[in-house]
Amino acid sequence: MTRSKGFSILLLAGLVFGCSACGFRVPNTNEFFGTMTILCLLRSPLCFDCPYAGSWETVDTYRASAGEASNPTTMVGSGNRMFVAGRGTVGGTANWVVRTSEDGFSWQNDLFYQENPPNQSFPDAIIEDAQGSVSASGRTSDGASLSWTVLQRSGAGSWTVRDSYQYTPGQDAAPLSLMNFGSSTLAIGVALTGSAPTHSVVRRTDDGMNWSTVDDFSSAGTAQNSGQKLFLDPFGRGIFLSLYGESGGVFQWLIRRSVDGANSWSTVDTFSYQGGAGSGAVPRDMAADAGGNLYVAGWFYDSGNVRRWIVRRSADGVSWSTSDDFAYTAGQAAQARRIFHLHSGSLVVAGEGLDGSGTNHTLLRRTDDFGNTWYTWYDYAPPTTYFSQANYLSRDATGALFMAANSGPTSANTDWIVRRLACR
Numbered sequence: 001m002t003r004s005k006g007f008s009i010l011l012l013a014g015l016v017f018g019c020s021a022c023g024f025r026v027p028n029t030n031e032f033f034g035t036m037t038i039l040c041l042l043r044s045p046l047c048f049d050c051p052y053a054g055s056w057e058t059v060d061t062y063r064a065s066a067g068e069a070s071n072p073t074t075m076v077g078s079g080n081r082m083f084v085a086g087r088g089t090v091g092g093t094a095n096w097v098v099r100t101s102e103d104g105f106s107w108q109n110d111l112f113y114q115e116n117p118p119n120q121s122f123p124d125a126i127i128e129d130a131q132g133s134v135s136a137s138g139r140t141s142d143g144a145s146l147s148w149t150v151l152q153r154s155g156a157g158s159w160t161v162r163d164s165y166q167y168t169p170g171q172d173a174a175p176l177s178l179m180n181f182g183s184s185t186l187a188i189g190v191a192l193t194g195s196a197p198t199h200s201v202v203r204r205t206d207d208g209m210n211w212s213t214v215d216d217f218s219s220a221g222t223a224q225n226s227g228q229k230l231f232l233d234p235f236g237r238g239i240f241l242s243l244y245g246e247s248g249g250v251f252q253w254l255i256r257r258s259v260d261g262a263n264s265w266s267t268v269d270t271f272s273y274q275g276g277a278g279s280g281a282v283p284r285d286m287a288a289d290a291g292g293n294l295y296v297a298g299w300f301y302d303s304g305n306v307r308r309w310i311v312r313r314s315a316d317g318v319s320w321s322t323s324d325d326f327a328y329t330a331g332q333a334a335q336a337r338r339i340f341h342l343h344s345g346s347l348v349v350a351g352e353g354l355d356g357s358g359t360n361h362t363l364l365r366r367t368d369d370f371g372n373t374w375y376t377w378y379d380y381a382p383p384t385t386y387f388s389q390a391n392y393l394s395r396d397a398t399g400a401l402f403m404a405a406n407s408g409p410t411s412a413n414t415d416w417i418v419r420r421l422a423c424r
Helices: 005-021 030-046
Strands: 057-062 070-078 081-090 093-101 108-113 121-128 134-141 146-153 159-165 173-181 184-191 199-205 211-217 224-232 239-247 250-258 266-271 281-288 294-301 307-314 321-326 334-343 346-354 360-367 375-380 387-395 401-410 413-421
Touching: 057 093, 070 121, 070 401, 081 134, 081 387, 081 401, 081 413, 093 121, 093 134, 093 413, 108 146, 121 184, 134 159, 134 184, 146 184, 159 199, 159 211, 173 224, 184 211, 184 239, 199 239, 211 250, 239 281, 239 294, 250 294, 266 307, 281 334, 294 346, 307 346, 321 360, 334 360, 334 387, 346 387, 360 387, 360 401
Parallel strands: 070 387, 070 413, 121 173, 146 173, 199 224, 224 281, 250 281, 307 334
Antiparallel strands: 057 413, 070 081, 081 093, 081 121, 093 108, 121 134, 134 146, 134 173, 146 159, 173 184, 184 199, 184 224, 199 211, 224 239, 239 250, 250 266, 281 294, 294 307, 294 334, 307 321, 334 346, 346 360, 360 375, 387 401, 401 413
């Protein structure tokens, strides 16, 4: 079926209007137009101030083996379909698990995988492109070392290995984040070389099968460098990545940017508290709000070497400042893991914090005023001495918010949990 020029103009106008209604500016550069179109199509039904009334409900509880750990680490939603990926431990060995749901309530395994049985395999990231292909990245072991591995599932087909990589043969490598960029896919992670330092590496494919390294970074004098997250700015200011570099036990938070489609990169933010060994900062996740602000969530160590929850913000991608500095209880550890855009102006950050008795609370902190103020939106205290943490957030076409979490008596004995909050 052919569509008239008039129809195309109306479609474009609708996209522009839909984005404007949500507070999103349509960028002028053609480079980001495809991504912006997808973003607007996904967001157009959600351009209202969803109250998220009611309470969270558990929609999936899973454990691969009794008495061992199952842990969902990442998730993605497209329409009403959801994919959650993580690890399920059986007999002391981690398995690569992907669970899926078509309605957000009924869940089943889509993948239970070991590349080299009985050696461990587990994922760290999962994404879906506009054609419905799902890619997951993670680590697979041959018994001697870990390989950087990317699997892909096209439509209703089976999962296929698309990339298996080590910087130096026999040395560990792990991709920690994936990102779609037009028809390309980027992966970022860490690779060992056999000697110091480890490298933060970005790899790219333009056809889904052939991958090449497009950024190889190690900061001077460091013992290790680890890429954490990739993020495509919907306002056209480039591709951003977060990583940390470590020297003498001090971790340095680094944000790098590419303005030429991942061909070259420069550092735009460096942040750390230079205390003793074990201090510093780690940037874990990135997001943008409807006003054009960019955010990075993670943790840093204060002057007492206590881990604190932190969110940093930038209006232009170049100048950065702290937006939220939080401890659940003074003198106790807290950390932010994920940041997610809810709707116009609102962001939510997932993480955890210890109370004075040593109980680890699962926390969501939220801003409704473009990062100027933050408040604790969700606080789950598990049974005393229980381990609990929120790992990822996503949303379906109805606007319902999903949280991937794990909880149990210890970190080695947890349930895989997916919780849902309806958009009412």
